[in-house]
Amino acid sequence: MTPSDVKATLSFSDGSPSMELPIYKGSVGPDVIDIRKLYGQTGKFTYDPGFLSTASCNSKITYIDGDKGELLYRGYPIEQLATNCDFLETCYLLLNGELPNQSEKDDFVGRVTKHTMVNEQMQFFLRGFRRDAHPMAVLTGLVGALSAFYHDSTDINNPEHRKVAAIRLIAKMPTLVAMAYKYSIGQPFIYPKNDLSYAGNFLRMMFATPCEEYKVSPVLERAMDRIFILHADHEQNASTSTVRLCGSSGTNPFAAIAAGVACLWGPAHGGANEACLNMLEEIQAMGGISKVGEFMEKVKDKNSGVRLMGFGHRVYKNYDPRAKLMQETCNEVLAELGLENDPLFALAKKLEQIALEDDYFVQRKLYPNVDFYSGIVQRAIGIPVPLFTAIFALARTVGWIAQLDEMIGDPEYKIGRPRQLFVGAEKRDVAPIGKR
Numbered sequence: 001m002t003p004s005d006v007k008a009t010l011s012f013s014d015g016s017p018s019m020e021l022p023i024y025k026g027s028v029g030p031d032v033i034d035i036r037k038l039y040g041q042t043g044k045f046t047y048d049p050g051f052l053s054t055a056s057c058n059s060k061i062t063y064i065d066g067d068k069g070e071l072l073y074r075g076y077p078i079e080q081l082a083t084n085c086d087f088l089e090t091c092y093l094l095l096n097g098e099l100p101n102q103s104e105k106d107d108f109v110g111r112v113t114k115h116t117m118v119n120e121q122m123q124f125f126l127r128g129f130r131r132d133a134h135p136m137a138v139l140t141g142l143v144g145a146l147s148a149f150y151h152d153s154t155d156i157n158n159p160e161h162r163k164v165a166a167i168r169l170i171a172k173m174p175t176l177v178a179m180a181y182k183y184s185i186g187q188p189f190i191y192p193k194n195d196l197s198y199a200g201n202f203l204r205m206m207f208a209t210p211c212e213e214y215k216v217s218p219v220l221e222r223a224m225d226r227i228f229i230l231h232a233d234h235e236q237n238a239s240t241s242t243v244r245l246c247g248s249s250g251t252n253p254f255a256a257i258a259a260g261v262a263c264l265w266g267p268a269h270g271g272a273n274e275a276c277l278n279m280l281e282e283i284q285a286m287g288g289i290s291k292v293g294e295f296m297e298k299v300k301d302k303n304s305g306v307r308l309m310g311f312g313h314r315v316y317k318n319y320d321p322r323a324k325l326m327q328e329t330c331n332e333v334l335a336e337l338g339l340e341n342d343p344l345f346a347l348a349k350k351l352e353q354i355a356l357e358d359d360y361f362v363q364r365k366l367y368p369n370v371d372f373y374s375g376i377v378q379r380a381i382g383i384p385v386p387l388f389t390a391i392f393a394l395a396r397t398v399g400w401i402a403q404l405d406e407m408i409g410d411p412e413y414k415i416g417r418p419r420q421l422f423v424g425a426e427k428r429d430v431a432p433i434g435k436r
Contacts, residue, residue: 008033028063045419061094061402062235069318073233082325087228088112088198091170094233094402115171116192119149126183135390136265138180144258154252156408165253166401173394178205181387199225207382219336220381223329227374230322231392233399239263243400244407245416253404260400261393270389273375276310277385284344292350300360310372311355312365319367326373333380348376
């Protein structure tokens with residue numbers, strides 16, 4: 001962090017002494033006012049529900065400019081990474097700060113590939129769940145359980161343990177997600193195959209059966225890889241902040257990532273693409289494409305309670321940079337599978353057209369976001385809607401690990417301890433039960 005020559009002065013109208021606060025400049029983005037000494041000098045906390053104006057850490061990993069619609073991983077625009085790199089190159093970048101050369105990439109891919117299998121005992125753990133359990137309930141349990149199988153990489157303060165845990169988590173997440181899916185439909189588990197790519201291996205574990213050979217489609221393989229890249233990290237969002245807060249207690253990396261999975265499950269966070277597909281299916285049940293106009297009018301009516309899912313973004317006040325990339329992939333996948341005229345996808349295209357042309361949505365910048373297109377792509381590939389968030393968790397795992405590793409290595413890191421504005425009862429005495 002670079003201290004600014006400019007200082008902020010906090011003054012009080014009640015005559016209390018004013019206080020000078022340091023300002024730090026980032027390499028890009030807003031400056032921050034350092035309030036760490038505020039409570040010690042004034043006896044006051046700041047109040048910021050949702051931490052919307054609070055920087056909880058300094059980071060070198062991901063930068064978002066919501067107004068420009070810009071997303072950078074370690075300085076590289078997401079558009080360039082999604083076009084010129086694969087997911088494991090992106091993982092290496094997020095973990096190490098630089099893109100790998102060929103030998104570094106080969107070594108990293110080799111290490112990940114050698115760790116894709118999970119302990120056979122995990123099958124018996126899975127069988128304790130109902131087959132109709134939500135995949136995120138299963139995945140939260142499976143990831144947390146990894147710490148029971150891999151004792152040699154659970155010391156979060158040991159850099160070597162963190163490296164091994166990172167490789168294990170990145171390698172095993174596709175296997176765990178595919179196992180959760182196979183278990184839910186009663187099919188045999190498919191073991192990883194070391195001669196396939198990361199995304200190709202995942203598709204095979206999801207959709208192959210022992211009955212016949214499964215051939216991975218290059219178009220679907222690239223689509224899956226792009227979904228992983230676009231979801232790999234997104235700065236200090238709710239699940240990433242959860243991983244950091246959980247890890248700040250010194251808990252093991254597997255437990256911290258399991259906390260991130262649990263947070264991501266929320267429909268306002270990782271469940272957005274699931275909610276989007278559910279919305280499309282509801283419109284389809286109402287009468288399909290002929291009812292789109294009527295549905296959009298309800299969206300405009302604030303009293304209707306109808307929400308448009310998959311459009312707009314809390315951070316991006318412009319077009320979500322990931323959405324354009326996912327739109328290209330969406331069109332490629334639908335063409336590859338011959339689904340351009342599928343009623344649900346035709347309905348999605350109509351919604352997209354209205355949102356991009358209707359003044360109501362254009363003025364409010366309610367553009368289609370990455371969840372809109374990634375949900376359509378995953379459904380086209382054959383991934384069931386409840387599994388969407390689990391795939392998001394699979395992709396985001398590397399971002400969580402990179403953020404966790406950065407936090408542990410930060411000399412300023414402390415266990416997280418937010419404060420509160422207490423508005424409950426003041427101190428009082430307990431009355432005997434007969435007098436209450």
